[in-house]
Amino acid sequence: MGLFIVKRLLWIFPVMLGIAILIFTIMYICPGDPAAAILGIGATQIQIDQKRAELGLNQPYIVQLLQYLKQVFLELDLGTSYFYRTPVIDGLMSRMHYTLILALTCMALQILIGTPLGIMAATHRNGLADRFCMIVALAGVSIPGFWFALMMVVFFSVKLGWLPTYGVGGIQYYIMPCIANSFAGIATQARQTRSSMLEVIHSDYISTALAKGLSDREILFKHALPNALIPIITVVGNGMGMMLGGAVVVENVFSIPGIGNYMMSAINSRDYPIVLGGVLVLGIVFSLIMLMVDIIYAFVDPRIRARYEGKKRGKLESA
Amino acid sequence: MPKKDARPKKDSPFAQVARRLSKNNVAMAGLAIILLLSLAAILAPIIMPYDYTAMDMRNMYAKPSLEHLFGADDLGRDIFSRLLYGSRASLSMGILSTLLSTAAGIAIGSVVGYYGGTVDNVIMRLLDIIQAIPGMLLAIAISAALGSGFLNTILALSIGGVPMTVRLLRGSIMSLRNLEYIEAAEKINCSKLRIMLFHILPNSLAPLIVSVTMGIGNTILAAASLSYIGLGIQPPTPEWGAMLSAGKAVISKYPHLCIFPGLCIMIVVLAFNMLGDGLRDAMDPKLKS
Numbered sequence: 066m067g068l069f070i071v072k073r074l075l076w077i078f079p080v081m082l083g084i085a086i087l088i089f090t091i092m093y094i095c096p097g098d099p100a101a102a103i104l105g106i107g108a109t110q111i112q113i114d115q116k117r118a119e120l121g122l123n124q125p126y127i128v129q130l131l132q133y134l135k136q137v138f139l140e141l142d143l144g145t146s147y148f149y150r151t152p153v154i155d156g157l158m159s160r161m162h163y164t165l166i167l168a169l170t171c172m173a174l175q176i177l178i179g180t181p182l183g184i185m186a187a188t189h190r191n192g193l194a195d196r197f198c199m200i201v202a203l204a205g206v207s208i209p210g211f212w213f214a215l216m217m218v219v220f221f222s223v224k225l226g227w228l229p230t231y232g233v234g235g236i237q238y239y240i241m242p243c244i245a246n247s248f249a250g251i252a253t254q255a256r257q258t259r260s261s262m263l264e265v266i267h268s269d270y271i272s273t274a275l276a277k278g279l280s281d282r283e284i285l286f287k288h289a290l291p292n293a294l295i296p297i298i299t300v301v302g303n304g305m306g307m308m309l310g311g312a313v314v315v316e317n318v319f320s321i322p323g324i325g326n327y328m329m330s331a332i333n334s335r336d337y338p339i340v341l342g343g344v345l346v347l348g349i350v351f352s353l354i355m356l357m358v359d360i361i362y363a364f365v366d367p368r369i370r371a372r373y374e375g376k377k378r379g380k381l382e383s384a
Numbered sequence: 385m386p387k388k389d390a391r392p393k394k395d396s397p398f399a400q401v402a403r404r405l406s407k408n409n410v411a412m413a414g415l416a417i418i419l420l421l422s423l424a425a426i427l428a429p430i431i432m433p434y435d436y437t438a439m440d441m442r443n444m445y446a447k448p449s450l451e452h453l454f455g456a457d458d459l460g461r462d463i464f465s466r467l468l469y470g471s472r473a474s475l476s477m478g479i480l481s482t483l484l485s486t487a488a489g490i491a492i493g494s495v496v497g498y499y500g501g502t503v504d505n506v507i508m509r510l511l512d513i514i515q516a517i518p519g520m521l522l523a524i525a526i527s528a529a530l531g532s533g534f535l536n537t538i539l540a541l542s543i544g545g546v547p548m549t550v551r552l553l554r555g556s557i558m559s560l561r562n563l564e565y566i567e568a569a570e571k572i573n574c575s576k577l578r579i580m581l582f583h584i585l586p587n588s589l590a591p592l593i594v595s596v597t598m599g600i601g602n603t604i605l606a607a608a609s610l611s612y613i614g615l616g617i618q619p620p621t622p623e624w625g626a627m628l629s630a631g632k633a634v635i636s637k638y639p640h641l642c643i644f645p646g647l648c649i650m651i652v653v654l655a656f657n658m659l660g661d662g663l664r665d666a667m668d669p670k671l672k673s
Contacts, residue, residue: 080513091529203657203661206601209650215635215646223635307518311520314520318632348516
């Protein structure tokens with residue numbers, strides 16, 4: 066297991082290298098000149114050329130790419146913002162906690178609300194509770210998060226005056242962003258939990274447990290849920306990706322000064338180091354979460370654990 | 385010459401799916417909404433009550449009324465007409481980028497399944513890299529680099545969807561590869577390409593169709609998000625996300641500028657999800673029992 070974790074941690078490195086090359090290349094081919102964007106409309110061609118030379122933008126692609134990779138991966142330096150002239154890593158780190166608080170709270174909401182909803186729907190198959198949960202879930206995956214956020218602003222901030230419209234501060238500032246960003250996750254979680262519970266509930270061993278006279282509670286939590294967990298955990302991991310991406314949009318709606326807003330303003334001013342750095346840092350966060358998900362798989366499912374512990378028994382399943 | 389079949393007459397699998405689907409009211413409602421909206425999008429220039437660019441300063445921010453069904457925007461343009469015309473961009477971006485990513489996914493997935501071994505390893509690791517970035521973030525980064533616009537947005541949205549299709553197809557190729565009928569096809573000297581195209585792909589279609597249906601809904605949502613944050617499609621072209629973004633500034637005074645574009649997005653995505661759910665149930669009856 067320890068070896069597996071180390072292997073997976075090391076795997077993050079080439080993945081980040083790949084992401085860096087991919088995004089750098091896309092940024093390079095794209096139209097638009099950062100030098101011109103920094104200098105503004107009044108700049109002359111000579112000034113722009115000077116700026117380009119200063120930023121190293123007049124070098125050939127491969128030189129620029131290698132320089133960037135060397136800087137990021139050997140010197141662990143994400144570069145300096147063209148626009149703010151401050152190190153990108155500082156800018157990201159001072160904003161990181163807003164994005165992380167938002168994404169992690171949403172993930173917690175997704176697990177704590179979505180899973181029970183899904184279980185309730187599965188155990189009350191076709192009943193009123195099932196109908197209700199599934200209608201809520203269908204709405205959740207279909208409502209645009211940013212629109213839901215705006216509608217909440219209209220209702221709770223403008224009409225009722227209960228919650229602040231935008232910005233950051235105490236917990237009341239996070240209520241609407243978290244609801245808006247987690248609704249889709251809660252819905253996905255509920256849908257996945259329901260369908261994997263339903264699949265398990267029809268198994269023979271559940272009938273056996275029923276025949277043994279076990280209580281519904283015992284069957285549910287000891288026999289059904291553990292076996293239904295794998296797809297449910299997968300959704301949690303994917304949900305984190307959704308929350309991180311969604312955070313960028315929701316930060317925009319509520320003017321939360323997180324990584325998302327930092328990146329968006331950088332996109333408008335063609336400040337490549339910030340965009341690249343933001344994607345890399347969020348990519349690392351996401352990869353770490355996915356690693357955690359893989360480790361949790363191993364704890365939940367003895368078959369997967371056996372595979373990592375090097376026993377040949379797991380070979381059948383992997384084939 | 386029609387083939388003779390000695391077996392008792394039985395519906396084709398697709399006829400069975402269609403029959404089961406037609407009994408599912410929710411899915412049929414979804415399908416009806418999709419067809420209706422597609423028709424509206426195609427006929428938009430004919431049926432829209434006003435020119436979507438026509439400004440009317442007397443009706444700035446007009447509230448919904450019989451004259452302007454959904455009201456008018458900051459330049460007095462009819463929101464209903466703009467939504468109708470905007471459905472063209474939103475729907476076609478969703479459909480085209482899902483089809484593009486699925487086509488690319490099928491091509492790559494077939495190559496991966498066809499060669500296996502090292503090719504499989506290399507391509508799957510490359511796809512891992514794409515999947516290591518949250519989808520929305522990747523779309524933002526790519527469309528930031530490419531710039532806004534119809535084709536650029538389609539490209540940005542489709543890249544993130546490719547790994548999923550490849551995985552789906554690869555999974556079903558793996559499970560089908562060892563079945564007898566594939567072995568039989570190999571024994572009668574079918575080429576690998578032929579096996580892939582005529583024997584494996586048709587049998588992998590069911591999950592692909594479900595994922596395309598759901599994918600279109602999600603992509604429409606993502607496209608609107610991109611336009612909303614200032615990437616994607618930009619004004620003056622009417623697009624639902626961009627209209628929402630334009631209405632945001634005056635939302636406290638004139639919420640109808642935001643309410644209707646959002647409702648449109650929601651209804652379309654809901655319809656695709658309803659149809660997708662129904663298709664999944666119809667194609668996998670064992671889940672339904």
